[in-house]
Amino acid sequence: MLTSIYRVIKSGWISFWRNKWLSSAAISMMALAILGLSGLVLTNVLINSLSQNLEDKIDISVYFKLSAEENEILDLRNSLIKLPEVKNIEYVSTDEALEKFKEKHQNNDVLMQSLQELDSNPLEASLNIKAQQASQYETIAGFFNQSDYDDIIDKINYLENKAVISRLTAITAGIRRIGFIILSVLALLAVLVSFNTVRLTIYSARKEIRVMKLVGASNWFVRGPFIIEGALYGIIAALISLLILYPLVWYISPKLTGYLPGTDLFYFYQSNFIVLFLLQILAGVALGTASSLVAIRRYLSED
């Protein structure tokens, strides 16, 4: 049994070397497929961070009347935080609002002067609420319609931003869906092409497969070397796509950061390097062995 396994591996290795040209064709196709799949993963990261960016820009701000007591507001905040849709709530007290206002307009003398004319702080306290998902703002806004806090709430800006928010929600959902479809089609193409290349290498060996059967080789003894070959294709293709991908990401990443502030693709790639590389190898080996297994079936099924 052990000798058989050793022989199968050895003969897979030898035929891999002796068919250099066919092997390199299969490897390059498979490297493209793996590159496509890795690109899929990275693009998905980009799309996520893009829609994350957009969603982060959405929130609901609730402004409270100047007469509202701080503990009432905190009370409301506590009951809001219990809603499953709420991600976080930022409380801005009247003093903080004033600080922020001053900071923002410190170069505007007219505003600063008019502020000093006032005896009291004219700015309202507010709660900035972020939802888990953009589609949940409607629910959160609905909460205020039923709550008993109407007498302390001055205004809710959701109602003013409603159109913008629902538009953004639709856009991010659309980007995700379209991106997913395009990438799935690309990945499918890559897989089909490399499957067909492996099938070609096995087709070119169909006579040998027949001879092997005729000298009394069992199905596994015939199949084994082809599967080993397929796995070797996968491993080498993964290495090649690594050699291409690493400098590519290094080069592209800063340019992307220019368009999408806050996304650092290269950082993501580096910090997930091992997982990604293992995934690439796994994809390569799975693609190679599965293609070999499927492609060789018809040449073995005769008897």
Place this chain on the structure above:
Amino acid sequence: MIRFEKVSKIYPPNCRALNNINLEIKDREFVSIAGRSGAGKSTLIKLLIREDSPTAGRIFYNKQDINEIPKREIPFWRRKTGMVFQDFRLLPDKNAYENIAFAMEVGGRDDADIAKNIPQLLRIVNLSDRAEHFPNQLSGGEKQRVAIARALAHRPEILIADEPTGNLDLLNAWEIVRLLIKINELGTTVILSTHNREIINGLDKRVVTLEKGRIIKDDEKGKYILF
């Protein structure tokens, strides 16, 4: 030892390749199957090595009905029979030594055994100096001798040669036939299918003549009777 009982083979829709064949081949016999192309020689051999199944009738090896061998055990049956073909069917990516070794490896023989046996086999077919050559570096006669060495690798009880001389000139053809006779004398049953008149007439052994899928003659010391 081998017995064909009322064997017929029809290829759809209605090509009768073999028609009611009854044939018995004894242990250690040397039998030539003669006939023109399309007479049914190759079909007969295909049925014997279970590359195909008869439409009717049964084929026995001793008491075993060949057609009832379970699929999983077909490789074991093939290892009992050595096959030689007109087109040699060597593995092009393996050299002479590896081609022979492959047949032994599929039989699960260990490396020491293989290393000991191949030089002997190469000596029998007189190719000791060609072990490292690949098929495309060998002449037709040499290729066929490698194929015979490979067929002998399992120490088969039956050696089946399907037109082994079809692609060779007469000189090389006789060399192959002499090799087959030598193998037969060492105790292996040999079945030789051929349409070569000189070879059949020069052999002076049993000849079974096929025409249009029927046995038309079966002589202990036969001659080629077709024109």
